[in-house]
Amino acid sequence: MDAITRAIEHLARLPGLGPRSAQRIVLHLLRQRESRLRPLAEALTALAEAVRACSVCGNFDTTDPCRICASERRQKELLCVVKDVADLWALERAGVFRGRYHVTGGLLSPLDGVTPDDLRIPQLVNRVRAEGVREVILALDATVEGQTTAHYIADALADSGARVSHLAHGMPVGGELEFLDDGTIAAAFRARR
Protein backbone atom coordinates (compact mmCIF):
# COMPACT_ATOMS: atom_id res chain seq x y z
CA MET A 1 0.00 0.00 0.00
CA ASP A 2 1.40 3.40 -0.79
CA ALA A 3 2.20 6.19 1.68
CA ILE A 4 -0.85 8.29 0.77
CA THR A 5 -3.35 5.42 1.13
CA ARG A 6 -1.76 4.28 4.37
CA ALA A 7 -1.89 7.76 5.93
CA ILE A 8 -5.55 8.15 4.89
CA GLU A 9 -6.45 4.74 6.38
CA HIS A 10 -4.74 5.47 9.71
CA LEU A 11 -6.36 8.91 9.99
CA ALA A 12 -9.79 7.55 9.00
CA ARG A 13 -9.76 5.27 12.08
CA LEU A 14 -9.51 8.19 14.51
CA PRO A 15 -12.66 9.10 16.47
CA GLY A 16 -14.81 11.60 14.56
CA LEU A 17 -13.01 11.09 11.24
CA GLY A 18 -13.83 8.96 8.19
CA PRO A 19 -12.31 8.29 4.76
CA ARG A 20 -13.40 11.63 3.26
CA SER A 21 -12.25 13.83 6.12
CA ALA A 22 -9.00 11.80 6.34
CA GLN A 23 -8.37 12.44 2.63
CA ARG A 24 -9.03 16.15 3.10
CA ILE A 25 -6.54 16.21 5.98
CA VAL A 26 -3.86 14.37 3.97
CA LEU A 27 -4.16 16.84 1.07
CA HIS A 28 -4.07 19.75 3.54
CA LEU A 29 -0.89 18.30 5.09
CA LEU A 30 0.80 17.58 1.75
CA ARG A 31 0.21 21.17 0.62
CA GLN A 32 2.03 22.38 3.75
CA ARG A 33 4.65 19.71 4.17
CA GLU A 34 7.20 21.72 6.18
CA SER A 35 4.84 23.93 8.19
CA ARG A 36 2.16 21.35 9.04
CA LEU A 37 2.94 17.75 8.06
CA ARG A 38 6.44 17.40 9.54
CA PRO A 39 5.60 19.16 12.84
CA LEU A 40 2.51 16.94 13.25
CA ALA A 41 4.47 13.75 12.50
CA GLU A 42 7.15 14.83 14.99
CA ALA A 43 4.57 15.77 17.64
CA LEU A 44 2.94 12.31 17.38
CA THR A 45 6.31 10.55 17.49
CA ALA A 46 7.18 12.55 20.63
CA LEU A 47 3.78 11.67 22.10
CA ALA A 48 4.50 7.96 21.62
CA GLU A 49 8.02 8.29 23.08
CA ALA A 50 7.50 10.67 25.98
CA VAL A 51 4.04 10.09 27.42
CA ARG A 52 3.26 7.29 29.87
CA ALA A 53 0.38 6.36 32.18
CA CYS A 54 1.15 7.47 35.76
CA SER A 55 1.77 4.35 37.86
CA VAL A 56 0.05 5.95 40.84
CA CYS A 57 -3.16 7.48 39.47
CA GLY A 58 -3.40 6.40 35.79
CA ASN A 59 -3.20 9.95 34.32
CA PHE A 60 -1.13 10.45 31.14
CA ASP A 61 1.97 12.60 31.53
CA THR A 62 5.61 12.91 30.48
CA THR A 63 6.72 12.08 34.03
CA ASP A 64 5.88 9.13 36.30
CA PRO A 65 4.46 9.86 38.86
CA CYS A 66 2.52 12.52 36.92
CA ARG A 67 2.81 16.18 37.81
CA ILE A 68 -0.46 16.12 39.77
CA CYS A 69 0.66 13.16 41.92
CA ALA A 70 4.11 14.70 42.40
CA SER A 71 2.87 18.18 43.27
CA GLU A 72 3.38 19.32 46.85
CA ARG A 73 0.55 21.82 46.38
CA ARG A 74 -2.23 19.24 45.93
CA GLN A 75 -4.04 18.00 49.04
CA LYS A 76 -2.99 14.39 49.66
CA GLU A 77 -6.00 13.63 51.86
CA LEU A 78 -8.51 14.26 49.05
CA LEU A 79 -8.84 11.67 46.27
CA CYS A 80 -11.18 12.05 43.29
CA VAL A 81 -12.11 8.86 41.39
CA VAL A 82 -12.78 9.20 37.62
CA LYS A 83 -13.37 6.57 34.94
CA ASP A 84 -10.79 7.86 32.44
CA VAL A 85 -8.21 10.56 31.69
CA ALA A 86 -10.71 12.59 29.63
CA ASP A 87 -12.82 13.03 32.78
CA LEU A 88 -9.69 13.91 34.80
CA TRP A 89 -8.77 16.61 32.27
CA ALA A 90 -12.37 17.94 32.29
CA LEU A 91 -12.14 18.37 36.08
CA GLU A 92 -8.72 20.05 35.77
CA ARG A 93 -10.15 22.44 33.17
CA ALA A 94 -12.96 23.32 35.57
CA GLY A 95 -10.27 24.04 38.19
CA VAL A 96 -12.49 23.16 41.15
CA PHE A 97 -10.48 20.35 42.73
CA ARG A 98 -7.12 20.68 44.45
CA GLY A 99 -6.64 17.08 45.60
CA ARG A 100 -5.36 14.12 43.62
CA TYR A 101 -6.98 11.63 41.28
CA HIS A 102 -7.46 7.93 40.73
CA VAL A 103 -8.39 6.73 37.21
CA THR A 104 -10.31 3.43 37.27
CA GLY A 105 -9.85 2.81 33.55
CA GLY A 106 -13.57 2.19 32.97
CA LEU A 107 -16.84 1.35 34.67
CA LEU A 108 -18.18 -1.97 35.96
CA SER A 109 -20.36 -3.67 33.38
CA PRO A 110 -21.35 -7.27 34.18
CA LEU A 111 -22.97 -7.60 30.73
CA ASP A 112 -19.69 -6.69 29.01
CA GLY A 113 -17.71 -8.81 31.49
CA VAL A 114 -15.98 -5.83 33.14
CA THR A 115 -15.28 -6.84 36.76
CA PRO A 116 -13.56 -4.92 39.61
CA ASP A 117 -10.27 -6.67 38.80
CA ASP A 118 -10.37 -5.29 35.25
CA LEU A 119 -10.43 -1.79 36.72
CA ARG A 120 -7.90 -0.19 39.04
CA ILE A 121 -10.17 -0.64 42.07
CA PRO A 122 -7.88 -2.88 44.19
CA GLN A 123 -5.14 -0.25 43.73
CA LEU A 124 -7.62 2.43 44.83
CA VAL A 125 -8.42 0.56 48.05
CA ASN A 126 -4.69 0.16 48.76
CA ARG A 127 -4.01 3.85 48.08
CA VAL A 128 -6.77 5.04 50.38
CA ARG A 129 -5.26 3.02 53.24
CA ALA A 130 -1.59 3.66 52.47
CA GLU A 131 -1.89 7.40 51.81
CA GLY A 132 -4.20 8.24 54.70
CA VAL A 133 -6.93 9.62 52.44
CA ARG A 134 -9.71 11.33 54.39
CA GLU A 135 -12.29 11.79 51.61
CA VAL A 136 -12.87 9.92 48.35
CA ILE A 137 -15.02 11.86 45.86
CA LEU A 138 -16.62 9.53 43.31
CA ALA A 139 -16.90 11.67 40.13
CA LEU A 140 -18.41 8.94 37.99
CA ASP A 141 -21.03 9.16 35.24
CA ALA A 142 -24.67 9.52 36.28
CA THR A 143 -25.47 6.34 34.29
CA VAL A 144 -26.35 2.82 35.43
CA GLU A 145 -22.74 1.68 34.99
CA GLY A 146 -21.38 4.79 36.68
CA GLN A 147 -23.66 4.41 39.68
CA THR A 148 -23.06 0.64 39.92
CA THR A 149 -19.32 1.34 39.99
CA ALA A 150 -19.74 4.08 42.59
CA HIS A 151 -21.78 1.74 44.79
CA TYR A 152 -19.18 -1.01 44.52
CA ILE A 153 -16.33 1.36 45.39
CA ALA A 154 -18.24 2.83 48.36
CA ASP A 155 -18.73 -0.72 49.69
CA ALA A 156 -15.08 -1.61 49.15
CA LEU A 157 -14.03 1.50 51.11
CA ALA A 158 -16.60 1.03 53.91
CA ASP A 159 -14.04 0.10 56.58
CA SER A 160 -11.16 2.21 55.22
CA GLY A 161 -11.87 5.14 57.51
CA ALA A 162 -12.29 7.52 54.54
CA ARG A 163 -15.50 9.43 53.90
CA VAL A 164 -17.02 8.68 50.48
CA SER A 165 -18.92 11.41 48.62
CA HIS A 166 -20.61 11.70 45.21
CA LEU A 167 -21.08 14.60 42.79
CA ALA A 168 -24.47 16.25 43.26
CA HIS A 169 -27.31 15.68 40.81
CA GLY A 170 -29.31 18.67 39.57
CA MET A 171 -29.83 21.12 36.73
CA PRO A 172 -26.78 21.87 34.57
CA VAL A 173 -25.74 25.52 34.98
CA GLY A 174 -27.31 27.38 32.04
CA GLY A 175 -29.70 24.48 31.48
CA GLU A 176 -33.34 25.10 30.60
CA LEU A 177 -35.94 23.28 32.67
CA GLU A 178 -38.07 22.51 29.60
CA PHE A 179 -35.33 20.36 28.07
CA LEU A 180 -34.31 18.40 31.19
CA ASP A 181 -35.18 14.73 31.47
CA ASP A 182 -37.57 13.58 34.22
CA GLY A 183 -34.84 11.90 36.26
CA THR A 184 -32.80 15.12 36.45
CA ILE A 185 -35.86 17.20 37.35
CA ALA A 186 -36.75 14.74 40.12
CA ALA A 187 -33.17 14.74 41.46
CA ALA A 188 -33.02 18.55 41.38
CA PHE A 189 -36.30 18.73 43.29
CA ARG A 190 -35.18 16.26 45.93
CA ALA A 191 -31.88 18.11 46.45
CA ARG A 192 -33.46 21.59 46.47
CA ARG A 193 -31.77 24.10 48.77
Added chain:
Amino acid sequence: MDAITRAIEHLARLPGLGPRSAQRIVLHLLRQRESRLRPLAEALTALAEAVRACSVCGNFDTTDPCRICASERRQKELLCVVKDVADLWALERAGVFRGRYHVTGGLLSPLDGVTPDDLRIPQLVNRVRAEGVREVILALDATVEGQTTAHYIADALADSGARVSHLAHGMPVGGELEFLDDGTIAAAFRARR
Protein backbone atom coordinates in the same frame (compact mmCIF):
# COMPACT_ATOMS: atom_id res chain seq x y z
CA MET B 1 5.26 23.03 25.96
CA ASP B 2 4.80 19.39 26.78
CA ALA B 3 4.29 16.54 24.33
CA ILE B 4 0.56 16.17 25.05
CA THR B 5 -0.24 19.87 24.62
CA ARG B 6 1.85 20.08 21.46
CA ALA B 7 0.14 17.06 19.85
CA ILE B 8 -3.30 18.49 20.71
CA GLU B 9 -2.39 21.89 19.23
CA HIS B 10 -1.10 20.41 15.96
CA LEU B 11 -4.15 18.16 15.56
CA ALA B 12 -6.55 21.01 16.42
CA ARG B 13 -5.28 22.95 13.37
CA LEU B 14 -6.35 20.24 10.92
CA PRO B 15 -9.45 20.94 8.80
CA GLY B 16 -12.62 19.79 10.57
CA LEU B 17 -10.96 19.42 14.00
CA GLY B 18 -10.81 21.72 17.03
CA PRO B 19 -9.30 21.63 20.53
CA ARG B 20 -11.92 19.23 21.94
CA SER B 21 -11.83 16.70 19.11
CA ALA B 22 -8.01 16.93 19.06
CA GLN B 23 -7.94 16.12 22.78
CA ARG B 24 -10.26 13.17 22.25
CA ILE B 25 -7.97 11.88 19.49
CA VAL B 26 -4.83 12.24 21.64
CA LEU B 27 -6.43 10.24 24.49
CA HIS B 28 -7.62 7.61 22.00
CA LEU B 29 -4.07 7.35 20.61
CA LEU B 30 -2.40 7.21 24.05
CA ARG B 31 -4.68 4.35 25.09
CA GLN B 32 -3.53 2.38 22.05
CA ARG B 33 0.07 3.45 21.78
CA GLU B 34 1.44 0.46 19.85
CA SER B 35 -1.60 -0.37 17.72
CA ARG B 36 -2.68 3.17 16.78
CA LEU B 37 -0.31 5.95 17.84
CA ARG B 38 2.99 4.58 16.53
CA PRO B 39 1.55 3.39 13.19
CA LEU B 40 -0.05 6.81 12.64
CA ALA B 41 3.16 8.69 13.52
CA GLU B 42 5.10 6.42 11.14
CA ALA B 43 2.52 6.80 8.37
CA LEU B 44 2.73 10.61 8.59
CA THR B 45 6.53 10.56 8.65
CA ALA B 46 6.47 8.34 5.55
CA LEU B 47 3.99 10.72 3.93
CA ALA B 48 6.37 13.64 4.48
CA GLU B 49 9.37 11.65 3.18
CA ALA B 50 7.90 9.78 0.24
CA VAL B 51 5.21 11.92 -1.36
CA ARG B 52 5.99 14.71 -3.81
CA ALA B 53 4.02 16.88 -6.23
CA CYS B 54 4.32 15.49 -9.78
CA SER B 55 6.47 17.89 -11.81
CA VAL B 56 4.32 17.28 -14.89
CA CYS B 57 0.70 17.50 -13.70
CA GLY B 58 0.85 18.61 -10.02
CA ASN B 59 -0.74 15.42 -8.59
CA PHE B 60 0.67 14.03 -5.31
CA ASP B 61 2.38 10.65 -5.57
CA THR B 62 5.37 8.65 -4.36
CA THR B 63 6.92 8.80 -7.85
CA ASP B 64 7.69 11.76 -10.12
CA PRO B 65 6.22 11.77 -12.75
CA CYS B 66 3.16 10.38 -10.94
CA ARG B 67 1.69 7.01 -11.87
CA ILE B 68 -1.05 8.61 -13.96
CA CYS B 69 1.45 10.66 -16.02
CA ALA B 70 3.76 7.63 -16.36
CA SER B 71 1.04 5.18 -17.32
CA GLU B 72 1.10 3.88 -20.89
CA ARG B 73 -2.59 3.05 -20.58
CA ARG B 74 -3.80 6.65 -20.22
CA GLN B 75 -4.64 8.56 -23.39
CA LYS B 76 -1.96 11.21 -23.91
CA GLU B 77 -4.13 13.29 -26.26
CA LEU B 78 -6.78 13.99 -23.58
CA LEU B 79 -5.96 16.45 -20.80
CA CYS B 80 -8.32 17.28 -17.93
CA VAL B 81 -7.71 20.55 -16.04
CA VAL B 82 -8.62 20.63 -12.32
CA LYS B 83 -8.01 23.24 -9.65
CA ASP B 84 -6.49 20.90 -7.04
CA VAL B 85 -5.56 17.32 -6.21
CA ALA B 86 -8.82 16.76 -4.29
CA ASP B 87 -10.72 17.35 -7.55
CA LEU B 88 -8.33 15.03 -9.43
CA TRP B 89 -8.92 12.27 -6.87
CA ALA B 90 -12.71 12.82 -7.08
CA LEU B 91 -12.55 12.27 -10.88
CA GLU B 92 -10.36 9.18 -10.42
CA ARG B 93 -12.89 7.80 -7.92
CA ALA B 94 -15.68 8.33 -10.46
CA GLY B 95 -13.52 6.39 -12.95
CA VAL B 96 -14.92 8.18 -16.01
CA PHE B 97 -11.74 9.67 -17.44
CA ARG B 98 -8.86 7.73 -19.00
CA GLY B 99 -6.66 10.65 -20.08
CA ARG B 100 -4.20 12.66 -18.02
CA TYR B 101 -4.53 15.66 -15.72
CA HIS B 102 -3.19 19.13 -15.14
CA VAL B 103 -3.61 20.69 -11.68
CA THR B 104 -3.71 24.50 -11.80
CA GLY B 105 -3.19 24.86 -8.05
CA GLY B 106 -6.17 27.20 -7.64
CA LEU B 107 -8.58 29.50 -9.47
CA LEU B 108 -8.08 33.04 -10.79
CA SER B 109 -9.31 35.60 -8.30
CA PRO B 110 -8.42 39.23 -9.08
CA LEU B 111 -9.86 40.33 -5.73
CA ASP B 112 -7.48 38.00 -3.85
CA GLY B 113 -4.61 38.88 -6.20
CA VAL B 114 -4.44 35.40 -7.81
CA THR B 115 -3.17 35.91 -11.38
CA PRO B 116 -2.44 33.36 -14.18
CA ASP B 117 1.23 33.34 -13.20
CA ASP B 118 0.32 32.22 -9.67
CA LEU B 119 -1.35 29.16 -11.17
CA ARG B 120 0.22 26.51 -13.41
CA ILE B 121 -1.42 27.96 -16.52
CA PRO B 122 1.78 28.80 -18.50
CA GLN B 123 2.89 25.17 -17.93
CA LEU B 124 -0.52 24.02 -19.19
CA VAL B 125 -0.17 25.98 -22.44
CA ASN B 126 3.33 24.52 -22.95
CA ARG B 127 2.11 20.97 -22.27
CA VAL B 128 -0.77 21.22 -24.72
CA ARG B 129 1.66 22.23 -27.49
CA ALA B 130 4.53 19.92 -26.53
CA GLU B 131 2.46 16.79 -25.94
CA GLY B 132 0.16 17.12 -28.97
CA VAL B 133 -2.99 17.24 -26.84
CA ARG B 134 -6.19 17.06 -28.95
CA GLU B 135 -8.77 17.92 -26.30
CA VAL B 136 -8.55 19.90 -23.05
CA ILE B 137 -11.47 19.25 -20.68
CA LEU B 138 -11.89 22.08 -18.17
CA ALA B 139 -13.29 20.39 -15.06
CA LEU B 140 -13.42 23.55 -12.95
CA ASP B 141 -15.94 24.65 -10.35
CA ALA B 142 -19.27 26.08 -11.56
CA THR B 143 -18.53 29.25 -9.57
CA VAL B 144 -17.58 32.75 -10.71
CA GLU B 145 -13.87 32.04 -10.08
CA GLY B 146 -14.08 28.64 -11.76
CA GLN B 147 -15.77 30.02 -14.85
CA THR B 148 -13.41 33.03 -15.03
CA THR B 149 -10.47 30.63 -14.91
CA ALA B 150 -12.05 28.37 -17.56
CA HIS B 151 -12.61 31.39 -19.80
CA TYR B 152 -9.02 32.57 -19.39
CA ILE B 153 -7.59 29.11 -20.15
CA ALA B 154 -9.85 28.69 -23.22
CA ASP B 155 -8.51 32.04 -24.54
CA ALA B 156 -4.91 31.07 -23.81
CA LEU B 157 -5.38 27.81 -25.75
CA ALA B 158 -7.28 29.41 -28.66
CA ASP B 159 -4.47 28.97 -31.21
CA SER B 160 -3.02 25.75 -29.75
CA GLY B 161 -4.93 23.48 -32.09
CA ALA B 162 -6.58 21.65 -29.18
CA ARG B 163 -10.34 21.50 -28.70
CA VAL B 164 -11.48 22.96 -25.35
CA SER B 165 -14.55 21.49 -23.63
CA HIS B 166 -16.33 22.07 -20.32
CA LEU B 167 -18.25 19.81 -17.95
CA ALA B 168 -22.00 19.98 -18.61
CA HIS B 169 -24.35 21.89 -16.30
CA GLY B 170 -27.59 20.26 -15.19
CA MET B 171 -29.36 18.38 -12.45
CA PRO B 172 -27.16 16.29 -10.13
CA VAL B 173 -28.00 12.59 -10.51
CA GLY B 174 -30.40 11.77 -7.68
CA GLY B 175 -31.14 15.48 -7.23
CA GLU B 176 -34.67 16.69 -6.57
CA LEU B 177 -35.97 19.49 -8.77
CA GLU B 178 -37.65 21.23 -5.84
CA PHE B 179 -34.31 21.85 -4.13
CA LEU B 180 -32.30 23.02 -7.14
CA ASP B 181 -31.28 26.64 -7.42
CA ASP B 182 -32.67 28.75 -10.29
CA GLY B 183 -29.37 28.89 -12.16
CA THR B 184 -29.11 25.09 -12.28
CA ILE B 185 -32.74 24.69 -13.35
CA ALA B 186 -32.20 27.24 -16.14
CA ALA B 187 -28.99 25.51 -17.29
CA ALA B 188 -30.67 22.09 -17.24
CA PHE B 189 -33.53 23.46 -19.34
CA ARG B 190 -31.25 25.06 -21.91
CA ALA B 191 -29.20 21.84 -22.23
CA ARG B 192 -32.26 19.55 -22.37
CA ARG B 193 -31.88 16.48 -24.60
